[in-house]
Amino acid sequence: MDNKSNSELARLEDAARAAWLYYVAKNTQDEIAQKLEVSRQSAQRLVALAVSEGLIKVRLDHPISRCMELAEQLKQRFNLLECEIVPSDPADQSSTHGLAQTSAAVLERYLKSDTPKTLAFGTGRALKACIDELPSMQCPQHKIVSLLGNMMSDGSASAFDIVVSMANRVQAKHYPMPLPVIAHSVAEKQLLHGITPVKSILALAQQADATFVGIGQMGNNSPLMVDGFIDLAKANELVSDNAAGEIISWVYDKQGQLINNSINELVMSAPLQLNASKPVYGIAAGQSKVNAIYAALKGGLINSLITNEYTAEQILQKIK
Amino acid sequence: MDNKSNSELARLEDAARAAWLYYVAKNTQDEIAQKLEVSRQSAQRLVALAVSEGLIKVRLDHPISRCMELAEQLKQRFNLLECEIVPSDPADQSSTHGLAQTSAAVLERYLKSDTPKTLAFGTGRALKACIDELPSMQCPQHKIVSLLGNMMSDGSASAFDIVVSMANRVQAKHYPMPLPVIAHSVAEKQLLHGITPVKSILALAQQADATFVGIGQMGNNSPLMVDGFIDLAKANELVSDNAAGEIISWVYDKQGQLINNSINELVMSAPLQLNASKPVYGIAAGQSKVNAIYAALKGGLINSLITNEYTAEQILQKIK
DNA sequence: TCACAGTTAGAGCAAAAGCTTAATTAAAGG
DNA sequence: CCTTTAATTAAGCTTTTGCTCTAACTGTGA
Structure with missing residues (x-):
């Protein structure tokens, strides 16, 4: 030897x-x-x-070290632009404690910029918690744009109106999307997408300097269903379609490929398309999200990730 | 907390x-x-x-690291000027493998000096092995002086004549002590110490820039007895006197204090007195030497140590 | 013995790190 | 709300480090 x-x-x-x-x-x-x-x-x-010769080895005795290692591995493996790993609570590894604060810190970095930025947002509890952690700021130079509708099928507003509450907090120009999340028909979708203000919102979303989205899992605790955007029948249909997850209501399979089904056909959300240099942050953590995040990473639906230690470990274990 | x-x-x-x-x-x-x-x-x-804050910890993956740590601890604990720890053979921890080479390297450092140095030597197997490792050199500027007699009680020369063989090897001026190791009487000792050349040798020894001595253990494998300087009766007497070790035939107890007995009374060796800035190296290793080394360190009979990993560990364990 | 190839040590320079001082900014407390 | 205090930053300097280029050295084979 x-x-x-x-x-x-x-x-x-x-x-x-x-x-x-x-x-x-x-x-x-x-x-x-x-x-x-x-x-x-x-x-x-x-x-x-x-x-x-590897004779000297440096060790960092702090929870953070593991996190940065995981972040590095995920970055490498999935060619990510950015990756933030929040230390997990050892007592409750699936808790999303700290995720909001860290996401808020990332977000703040963009907001503090003097040069005007366009920031696009999805919906979801994780994002809502994140903007709740934001400090009050004065940044009228930025634009905050929604990637998807904020209306329930019955016409009421979504419980998680990210864009409006965020814009209130940071005093930025904002562009909510006053549309249903899911259209009733292809014709309705085309009609609504044809409206000029909607067109400009979609255009703005596409050139966003940074995009922040939640990642929804499938199954009976799917946010899509829990929040009333789809009914149980649709949810079961998705499971049988082998759906792995959902980002701004675009449903994808285990490989992160968009599924050809009725939901994706009718979804009003901005198209999921990545610009190589503009980060699209997925913000999600927890055991139930692992598969959805993993698939999204595999399919390149996101190019940046904010999650926690536990979730990162689970994702990396899937590779091996 | x-x-x-x-x-x-x-x-x-x-x-x-x-x-x-x-x-x-x-x-x-x-x-x-x-x-x-x-x-x-x-x-x-x-x-x-x-x-x-101690967050980062550096580890050195090499046997030497342990050695330097031990050396540092011994230096601290016993206020040593120098301390060299040789890695132990894990298979035979008591072997003195490498001790000679390392000691020779230390010795060489002094010999390479251009400014004239006076080096004083004891006797013993460890020292003999050490000078056998020395390369041939030309250093007539240095003086090599013996700390103790080289004659057996029957008048024959000691088996380990360090000074002469060393001087031959490095071409230095040398001062052997043509005296018995132990006098037959106090009167003889005083007489011999009164001779002018002996006086000058003893004076030279006292101002040596560096001193190298072996450390002898007590008991039935005591070098003092094995090499025929004392007989079994005397050896047993030493044990009952609670002798812990011997350096250039000065016998000391567990605390490193010279014992009041017939041997110390008759020993012809130069007095053991330390100059705070001039190193006195004890060279010894092995299980049987641990107590003797420990006592010598405690009593301040030496202020520098060359030993091996195993021995160093044993010594440090005694403290705790 | 000499020349040659390959390696190793030393000089010098540019980058990085560490430290100090002054000025600005944020935070705490009255 | 203002003042005081602490912390942060910027600038500039010295020390330390990393790197490159050249000279010297080692060992080999003719």
Whole structure:
């Protein structure tokens, strides 16, 4: 296995000494050079050798470290632009504690910008919690646009009107979409999409500098159904269609491919299309969301993710 | 226990992030500053904070690391000038493998000096092995002086004549002590110590720039007896006197205090007195030497130590 | 013995890190 | 609401580090 010569081993020994003096005893390379009686450059080379040989290992004793590792892995694996992992509560790994705060912090970064930004939003509890964490701000330079309708099929407003409440909080120009989430017919959908203000909203959404969406799971606890956008029959239909999840009401399968079914046919939401350089954040966490998030990542429906440690681990386990 | 405020925890979180980016992801502080959206000096402070809070831990995956740790502990505990710990062979922890090479390396450091040095030597197998590892050198500027007699009680030369063989190897001026190790009477001792050349040797020994001595254990494998300087009766007498060890034939107890007995009364060796800035190296390793080394350290009979990992661990365990 | 290939050490330089001071900004408290 | 205090930032400097280029050295084979 290790076929190192004697001199190589002696060199590694010196490297270990140098690395020890450098990292543990906090000597400078000059001091190491003196103590080991070599030139400063040699000391530097020894330290570098120790590092490259994997002799020294740095460990971060803080919950955050695991998170950043997970974020890095997810970024790599799914070619993400951004990824934020919130530490999970070890007592309740599925809780979304902290997710809102972190998402809000990300969001705030955009809002603090002086250059005008267009930010597009989906709906959902996660996003609602996120904007509730936002501080009051004055940012009239930005535009906040909705990606989907905010009306129930009976004409009432959606319980999670992200865009309006957010715009109130940050004093930004906003563009809600006064449409039903799901049209009653293809004809109605085409008609409504043909209205000029709707067209401009959809155009604005497409060129958003950043997009924030929730990710909905399927099954009997699907937000789509829980929030009354579809009925139980439709929900069951989706399950039998092998739907894995939903983003701004676009339903997709295990591979993250949009499904050809009645819902996707009638959905009024802006099309899900990714611009390579503009982040589309999926915000979601919890055991029930794992499959939906995983599929969305696989299909490239989102290119940035905010989730928690536990969920990130579950997603990464699916790959192996 | 930890009464950190919320903002302090958030700060530590940032510190952890910064440290992660710095140490794990190998970002520069500038990059970290950008990513965390703070100034470079804040990023610097965060990294420093993480370090000072003990968030980041560096581990050295090499046998040497343990050695340097042990050396550091021994230095601290016994206020040593120097301490070298040689890795132990895990298969044979008591073997003195490597001890000679390391000691020789230390010795060589003095010999390589251009400024004339006076080096004083005891006797023993460890020292003999050490000088056998020395390369041939030309260093006529140095003086090599013996700390104790090299004659057996029958007048024959000691088996371990360190000074002469060493001087041969490095071409240095040398001062052997042509005296018995132990005098037959106090009168003989005083007589011999009164001879002018002996006086000058003893004076030279006292001002040595570095001293190297072996450490002998007591009991039935005591070098003092094995090498024929004392007989079994004397050896047993020493044990009943609670002798713990012997350095250049000065016998001391568990506390490293010289014992008032017939041997110390008759010993011809140079007095054991430490100069605060001149190192006196004890060179010894192995299970049988642990007590003797420990006592010598406690009593301050030596102020520098060369031993191996196993022995160092045993010594440190005695403290706890 | 000498020349040659391959490696290794040393000089110098540019980048990064660490530190200090002054000025600005945010936060806490009256 | 204002004042005081603490923290943050920017600027500039020194030290430390990383890297590259050249010289020297080692060992090999003719």
